[in-house]
Amino acid sequence: MVQYNFKKITVVPTGKDFIDIILSRTQRRTPTQVHKGYAISRLRQFYMRKVKFTQQNFHDKLSTIIEEFPRLDDIHPFYGDLLHVLYNKDHYKLALGQINTARNLIGKIAKDYVKLLKYGDSLYRCKSLKVAALGRMCTVIKRVSPSLAYLEQIRQHMARLPSIDPNTRTILICGYPNVGKSSFINKITRADVDVQPYAFTTKSLFVGHTDYKYLRYQVIDTPGILDRPFEDRNIIEMCSITALAHLRAAVLFFLDISGSCGYSIAQQAALFHSIKSLFMNKPLIIVCNKTDLQPLEGISEDDKKLVMEMKAEAMKTVIGQGGEATDDDSVLLTMSTLTEDGVIAVKNAACERLLNQRVELKMKSKKLNDCLNRFHVAMPKPRDQKDRPPCIPQAVLEAKAKKAEETAEKEKRKLERDLENENGGAGVYSASLKKHYILADDEWKEDVMPEILDGHNVYDFIDPDILMRLEELEREEGALQGLEADDDFEMDGAELTPEEQAALAEIRKKKSLLIQQHRIKKSTAESRPTVPRKFDKDKQFTAERMGRQLSSLGLDPSMAIDRARSRSRGRKRERSPDRGGNDGLDSMEVDGDQQNKKLRVRSRSASRSRSKSRPPGEVVPGEGLKDTAQKKKAIKMAKRSSKKRNKDARRGEADRVIPTLKPKHLFSGKRSTGKTDRQKFPLLWIHIQQPVASHVWGSCIRYAVQLQQPAIVENLFVC
Amino acid sequence: MPQGDYIELHRKRHGYRHDHFERKRKKEAREVHKRSQIAQKALGIKGKMFAKKRYAEKALMKKTLAMHEESSTRRKVDDDVHDGAIPAYLLDRDETTRAKVLSNTIKQKRKEKAGKWEVPLPKVRPVAEDEMFRVIRSGKRKTKQWKRMITKATFVGPSFTRKPPKYERFIRPSGLRFTKAHVTHPELKCTFNLEIIGVKKNPNGPMYTSLGVMTKGTIIEVNVSELGLVTPAGKVVWGKYAQVTNNPENDGCINAVLLV
Numbered sequence: 001m002v003q004y005n006f007k008k009i010t011v012v013p014t015g016k017d018f019i020d021i022i023l024s025r026t027q028r029r030t031p032t033q034v035h036k037g038y039a040i041s042r043l044r045q046f047y048m049r050k051v052k053f054t055q056q057n058f059h060d061k062l063s064t065i066i067e068e069f070p071r072l073d074d075i076h077p078f079y080g081d082l083l084h085v086l087y088n089k090d091h092y093k094l095a096l097g098q099i100n101t102a103r104n105l106i107g108k109i110a111k112d113y114v115k116l117l118k119y120g121d122s123l124y125r126c127k128s129l130k131v132a133a134l135g136r137m138c139t140v141i142k143r144v145s146p147s148l149a150y151l152e153q154i155r156q157h158m159a160r161l162p163s164i165d166p167n168t169r170t171i172l173i174c175g176y177p178n179v180g181k182s183s184f185i186n187k188i189t190r191a192d193v194d195v196q197p198y199a200f201t202t203k204s205l206f207v208g209h210t211d212y213k214y215l216r217y218q219v220i221d222t223p224g225i226l227d228r229p230f231e232d233r234n235i236i237e238m239c240s241i242t243a244l245a246h247l248r249a250a251v252l253f254f255l256d257i258s259g260s261c262g263y264s265i266a267q268q269a270a271l272f273h274s275i276k277s278l279f280m281n282k283p284l285i286i287v288c289n290k291t292d293l294q295p296l297e298g299i300s301e302d303d304k305k306l307v308m309e310m311k312a313e314a315m316k317t318v319i320g321q322g323g324e325a326t327d328d329d330s331v332l333l334t335m336s337t338l339t340e341d342g343v344i345a346v347k348n349a350a351c352e353r354l355l356n357q358r359v360e361l362k363m364k365s366k367k368l369n370d371c372l373n374r375f376h377v378a379m380p381k382p383r384d385q386k387d388r389p390p391c392i393p394q395a396v397l398e399a400k401a402k403k404a405e406e407t408a409e410k411e412k413r414k415l416e417r418d419l420e421n422e423n424g425g426a427g428v429y430s431a432s433l434k435k436h437y438i439l440a441d442d443e444w445k446e447d448v449m450p451e452i453l454d455g456h457n458v459y460d461f462i463d464p465d466i467l468m469r470l471e472e473l474e475r476e477e478g479a480l481q482g483l484e485a486d487d488d489f490e491m492d493g494a495e496l497t498p499e500e501q502a503a504l505a506e507i508r509k510k511k512s513l514l515i516q517q518h519r520i521k522k523s524t525a526e527s528r529p530t531v532p533r534k535f536d537k538d539k540q541f542t543a544e545r546m547g548r549q550l551s552s553l554g555l556d557p558s559m560a561i562d563r564a565r566s567r568s569r570g571r572k573r574e575r576s577p578d579r580g581g582n583d584g585l586d587s588m589e590v591d592g593d594q595q596n597k598k599l600r601v602r603s604r605s606a607s608r609s610r611s612k613s614r615p616p617g618e619v620v621p622g623e624g625l626k627d628t629a630q631k632k633k634a635i636k637m638a639k640r641s642s643k644k645r646n647k648d649a650r651r652g653e654a655d656r657v658i659p660t661l662k663p664k665h666l667f668s669g670k671r672s673t674g675k676t677d678r679q680k681f682p683l684l685w686i687h688i689q690q691p692v693a694s695h696v697w698g699s700c701i702r703y704a705v706q707l708q709q710p711a712i713v714e715n716l717f718v719c
Numbered sequence: 720m721p722q723g724d725y726i727e728l729h730r731k732r733h734g735y736r737h738d739h740f741e742r743k744r745k746k747e748a749r750e751v752h753k754r755s756q757i758a759q760k761a762l763g764i765k766g767k768m769f770a771k772k773r774y775a776e777k778a779l780m781k782k783t784l785a786m787h788e789e790s791s792t793r794r795k796v797d798d799d800v801h802d803g804a805i806p807a808y809l810l811d812r813d814e815t816t817r818a819k820v821l822s823n824t825i826k827q828k829r830k831e832k833a834g835k836w837e838v839p840l841p842k843v844r845p846v847a848e849d850e851m852f853r854v855i856r857s858g859k860r861k862t863k864q865w866k867r868m869i870t871k872a873t874f875v876g877p878s879f880t881r882k883p884p885k886y887e888r889f890i891r892p893s894g895l896r897f898t899k900a901h902v903t904h905p906e907l908k909c910t911f912n913l914e915i916i917g918v919k920k921n922p923n924g925p926m927y928t929s930l931g932v933m934t935k936g937t938i939i940e941v942n943v944s945e946l947g948l949v950t951p952a953g954k955v956v957w958g959k960y961a962q963v964t965n966n967p968e969n970d971g972c973i974n975a976v977l978l979v
Contacts, residue, residue: 027764115894116971121853121870128969162722194728204723 006158009068014152015145019138022061026054026134036123047130048117054134055110058141062103066096069151078166078246082205085238087154095147095154102144106137162207162220169358170218170247171350172282174240174275175254176268177224178261180289182206183337184254185221188347193221199262200224203236205243212351220249227271244278250354251282252346253314255307257334258293265299269306276313283353284314285331287346292336307332527642529649838962839905839976843936846871846923851932855890866890872897872967874915874931874939889930897933900973902941902961913941915973916958933973937963941975 013021030053034046072080072089083092113133120126141148164170173181177199185191189208194201206221222240225233233241244251255268272286288296288307299307314331330349335342362368416431423429437445451458460466496504521528533541543564547557614620625631645652666680736742754773761769830836852867868890875896881887903910919938921927933939941961948956961975 113971116968119870119892119895119968125969128966129971132970132972160721160723160725191722192728194731206722 005163009155012148012152015142022057043123043126047126048114051113051133058106076166081242095150098144098147102140105140109136164207170249172220172249173252174222176263179254179256180337181254185219187343189219250350251284253286255288256290257288258290265303272310283357284317286310286314288334291334292339296334527646840936843922846934872933874918897973900975902975902977904977916940935966
């Protein structure tokens with residue numbers, strides 16, 4: 001089936017956009033790099049590819065445009081005529097023709113330039129040829145851009161055309177403007193056509209669908225037609241004329257007998273007679289609309305005569321179709337779309353007439369005879385004269401009856417809403433919500449309920465067995481508390497032996513010592529260096545110490561020492577000098593003494609001046625500073641300046657020792673980014689952070705030379 | 720299914736969103752910032768193209784602004800100086816102008832004697848022989864190198880037939896043969912696609928002229944019958960000279976300017 005839906009046409013880009021799209025596509029999808037030194041054949045191929053690729057893309061896109069736009073000669077004549085009326089066939093064909101020539105021209109350009117590229121002997125020449133080729137192709141498109149813009153506009157309009165199937169059952173509505181055609185279609189279908197009091201509200205065809213006897217009918221609403229000679233008609237009227245001319249449909253000619261559309265019945269009758277040639281071979285029904293304003297019987301004699309004339313014409317079409325020559329009322333009908341009076345009758349009549357006509361035609365056609373002898377509708381022969389009505393079980397009948405009663409009752413029952421309406425409406429009457437309370441005594445319904453009474457929430461006591469529940473809860477809680485109490489375990493000192501007591505005292509002392517140590521460590525963490533155990537000053541964690549402690553406990557340390565040593569032995573064996581001096585006193589007290597030199601110093605000073613016992617954190621003004629705050633700030637500044645140094649484990653300002661000048665991990669291995677370059681040459685980087693005078697540079701170089709660091713000297717000049 | 724002007728219909732029936740106009744206004748106000756962001760962030764070819772477009776827009780904007788700022792105030796009018804007017808103290812010095820005119824005529828006479836005519840491109844870059852010809856090896860062992868292929872655009876007349884391939888020394892490939900030129904009329908400023916009748920003179924030498932090679936600066940004769948020029952005597956002019964203004968081998972076409 002040919003497409004009658006023009007929504008699927010791809011967007012036509014404007015000339016400029018078209019060029020941009022294709023050129024950027026070429027840039028993205030073809031190789032981009034080429035160098036002067038490549039072989040000439042490679043250069044030529046590179047540029048030829050670009051030219052051909054561009055041409056191919058232009059060709060493809062232009063071809064899609066040409067193919068997707070419908071050819072006015074290939075589609076149904078209804079659509080062909082409609083498009084001609086709307087867009088002017090010649091203009092349309094010209095535009096498409098221009099696109100076609102553009103496509104051919106681009107093909108020719110590409111062919112010529114590819115031929116020329118074969119003679120290109122340098123990069124520059126090939127490149128200029130490619131630039132010329134692409135430029136010419138783009139100029140062709142630029143010249144054609146008005147056509148592209150026109151086609152885009154057409155496409156947008158075409159997409160909004162109604163998709164009418166010219167071959168299926170169709171009902172066409174025509175008449176003067178403002179007679180009620182759009183209201184009618186709104187009533188019988190779901191099409192939402194705009195209905196306004198001014199003429200020519202409907203400016204194009206609209207389609208809606210309706211059902212009758214299990215078949216779908218198209219209903220087409222047309223713009224109003226004025227009584228004018230054919231040549232003077234504008235585009236909007238021509239749309240309806242086209243529809244009338246090409247579609248095999250049932251025609252409903254609308255007549256406004258009240259004259260409220262602004263045109264008299266005489267004018268409408270004149271229109272009817274001028275276009276009656278278009279009604280040939282179509283079931284015609286004359287519909288008198290707006291009967292709520294003016295019934296058909298009440299019109300004047302002249303008008304009645306005109307209407308009867310029209311009816312006679314319409315009857316002719318009935319006779320012409322071989323229908324009954326009765327004065328059937330299915331030729332002249334009255335209705336009112338406002339009161340919906342007679343609307344369904346009109347629709348049914350139109351559908352019926354159309355169906356009959358189509359069936360007749362189909363019966364007469366030759367094709368049907370081939371099918372007909374393959375059909376056989378079997379009608380069962382009645383066995384006897386017994387009447388066999390459908391069997392409905394008794395229960396169902398009763399249920400139905402009950403339901404009928406209920407609905408009747410519902411209608412009789414008085415609703416709250418009715419009550420409200422009676423007593424003054426929504427703002428005046430407020431329904432009493434307590435009407436339906438279920439209480440022990442009905443007189444309590446209107447009582448006022450307090451919420452708080454004697455400081456208690458009334459709702460808390462509403463439950464009648466609330467007291468019982470409270471007692472239960474309390475019992476449970478008591479039980480839980482008892483369980484908790486059982487978990488507490490109290491240590492009684494009298495249960496231990498004296499050795500155990502001594503051990504306990506030792507353990508507690510050691511624990512408190514450890515805690516103290518840990519606290520000191522934490523408080524000085526900010527300005528204490530994190531030194532690996534190798535460089536640990538106090539030598540707390542040597543294997544010998546462990547051995548001594550174990551032997552003091554009475555155990556044999558040799559195996560433990562061996563194990564520890566075997567694990568810690570790396571490439572370089574550290575010979576830790578035996579810091580003697582504390583062999584005898586290797587009990588736990590010594591650790592604390594050695595560690596807390598600072599503390600010892602402070603405690604000594606504190607013990608000297610016992611008369612002035614000051615808390616350790618207090619700061620008094622003095623030493624040149626005016627008050628506590630300033631002194632605190634000074635202390636803070638002093639601490640801050642030394643913090644970084646301490647963290648780096650430097651002894652003071654002048655300590656500039658670099659322990660390893662060439663750490664192995666920085667000078668070996670491959671890394672692409674310069675992560676290790678920075679760290680390899682410390683002297684260099686230090687000086688680069690601050691601007692330095694030239695003599696400092698000199699000394700730096702000398703120092704580097706001293707250290708025999710030729711790499712540094714080299715890098716000095718490189719950087 | 721939406722048919723006809725359904726968008727306008729919806730707008731008519733339901734109006735716009737309650738914040739439609741505010742959003743629209745804000746979006747348009749934001750466009751300025753977005754554009755400037757794109758202008759700053761776009762890189763590469765996209766950035767260049769955008770910058771070019773924007774520059775053109777800005778120039779146009781500036782012009783319109785200047786135009787709006789023009790006020791109709793009265794300004795001082797400078798009287799035009801007549802041609803040849805000189806201040807009083809130079810009144811008796813007018814020999815130099817005459818001398819100038821004289822030297823001009825002398826120059827012209829000299830030029831005519833020398834055979835130089837005024838052309839739009841008086842000087843062109845000389846084309847070397849190895850640029851013009853490409854050596855073609857021939858013979859059974861490909862050792863003979865006496866053939867040459869011309870790498871520039873050429874013109875051969877309609878009655879051209881090649882010499883027998885064994886004897887032709889200069890090969891003019893058919894891909895590089897042109898019959899039409901895009902000729903611009905210098906006064907009318909419009910360009911026509913005219914047929915070439917022949918190559919009159921190639922500035923690189925008479926050999927190239929005889930071969931029909933067209934490089935930049937070559938004088939060619941074109942068929943101007945479609946221009947409809949007529950001599951004062953009433954005869955129809957159908958051939959005129961034009962000078963080639965581009966490098967045809969790089970552009971794939973011959974652009975020339977008519978010598979009127």
